[in-house]
Amino acid sequence: MNYISYKASRCLTSFIRAELRWRSRGGCFPAAHLKSSLTMTKLLEWLFGVSLVGAVWALVTFDLLDLSLPQTYREVAWPMPLYLLVSFGCYSLATVGYRVATFNDCDEAARELQEQIKEAKEDLRKKGLKM
Template sequence: MTRATEAYTCAAIIVAVYLVVFLGFIPLPETVQDKIVPVLPWWALITFGCYCLSNIGNAMYTFRDCPEAYHELMGEISQAKNDLRSKGLQLN
């Protein structure tokens, strides 16, 4: 089974369970059914967004931990600047 198939299977199971709970086929306390279950998709979306932002922030923070990639990128930037300067563009 590929990773995509596993992800789709998990997503389908989660959506099915949510619909069963949301439609009330599983009896839950009234407070949970009326106040918590309807906002679960928004909570999941915000949690996923926070995870993505923290993952991007961590990757940016630890970027200098890869000295070879850092030096390669800085060399490419200087090559691009030199190429633009040779074409008459003034850079800082």
């Protein structure tokens, strides 16, 4: 038996043992480690949402499905991306403003940083640097 087949058999054996342990506890082993690979990232969520809104906007604005919508619907839908962009900008600005206004001061961290600065200055003075 060569080294690679030995390692493969050891890996397979340990996998089977782990699965048997999980099954004896009433669990399902293979699905436990797959959950992290099935989650959507925030970027994908945003891209999905924007593409969905864009598709609906195109369908309503250009009447691609021949829904025979009234002209007023198309007139309202045409500038909708601009309204959504301005609304998103206002929301972002308000969120940043709120987070800045409620930013917590860290007095303990500030004191620790001041002590570290004093230690660094003292160390530099010992090495002959004049400030």
